[in-house]
Amino acid sequence: MEIAEILNVTVPLSDITFESVVLAVLVAIIGWIVVKVLTAAFTQMLSRVSKLPDLVVEFLVRFFAILLYVLLTLIVIATIGFDISSVVIGLSAVIGLILGFGLQDTVTNLAAGVWLAAFRPIDKDELVEVNGISGTVVSVGIMATELVRADNTYITIPNSLVWGSPVINSTRMETRRVEVKVRVPYDSDLDVAIRVATELMTAHEGVLPSPKPAVVVTELADSSVNLALRAWAKTPDMWDVQWDLNRGVVQAFRVAGIAIPFPKVDVHLERIH
Incomplete structure (x- = not known):
């Protein structure tokens, strides 16, 4: 059997051909490389052009990378042969269903992360205390803030808790x-x-x-x-x-x-x- 014939063989119980699967894998690999390149370029652009703090730059880069990976996932799905419009509608319905069943905290943490990055009550490498937990700020991510205590204990705190609690910043003042x-x-x-x-x-x-x-x-x-x-x-x-x-x-x-x-x-x- 020739390679062309093998590629035209469909996956059992579906209309998907091996050719589309191989093409989707190639798209995924190339797309992953492109995402890495674009993320690095975006990081350099923010560092050079803007005067944003490192914490804000890190937050924006993470958010940008997530958007690119979501776009890449949709492209890969379309390459395999699925209808993207139906996938998008399905994802929207799933997200709405998840939020309706009590995972509103996800959106709350995301919004709190945006406020933390914008107003900067804490910054990278600062020693802070949040809700009785003390540590040095490692990063403020999309969903959570990461601290490291003096004994090298790694702590993850939901952004909503950081934004909604008094923050004692021990190193902000000179x-x-x-x-x-x-x-x-x-x-x-x-x-x-x-x-x-x-x-x-x-x-x-x-x-x-x-x-x-x-x-x-x-x-x-x-x-x-x-x-x-x-x-x-x-x-x-x-x-x-x-x-x-x-x-x-x-x-x-x-x-x-x-x-x-x-x-x-x-x-x-x-x-x-």
Whole structure:
């Protein structure tokens, strides 16, 4: 049997020929390559022409790629021999049926993704907290936002939840205030403790001179006077500054002869006759 005859043989239980199947496979392969090329070109165009943030560019590229793959799928189906118009109508009916049976969250997440990309309450590589979940933003996709926590745990959050919840962005601002809490005994010289703590913050190279570092009394507790060391630092330096001040205030108070008291509870016993 010649190749031409083989290609003209129909698939069992259908009118589809092997020739149309082979052609559809070729179209799918070539189309996949074309989609990759067009997606790469679209990405470069957005990066060069526009000043959009990386997160917005990534969202638009994903959306563009999905549209191209849907178009490629329709072309492949048409190449096999199906009527595209009936397929489109069928897909529309299926989508409508799915939405009618309670998958409206899909559309909600899609819309939320558009708003997140447009208004950018979060951006790529920022440290955020959403609904009690903290992590670094990896991407905002069509349906979900992806975070990575400090312990390298990968988290996916639906876009609707991100858009509908308060978002705490820890790295958006250029500077952050560091606060270190410490206690001193009631019988200690409070002025000396404040001076030592202030000198500690002022001497740290990561502490910004403005706003000036300050030490405030936050509470007159049961067994101590509670102080708070407050200093401003650049956001990337914040955690290093906080760790250094936590360690340094213990050493500085020890040198100055200022104790850090333990909580105490006085217990009085009465003898019952």
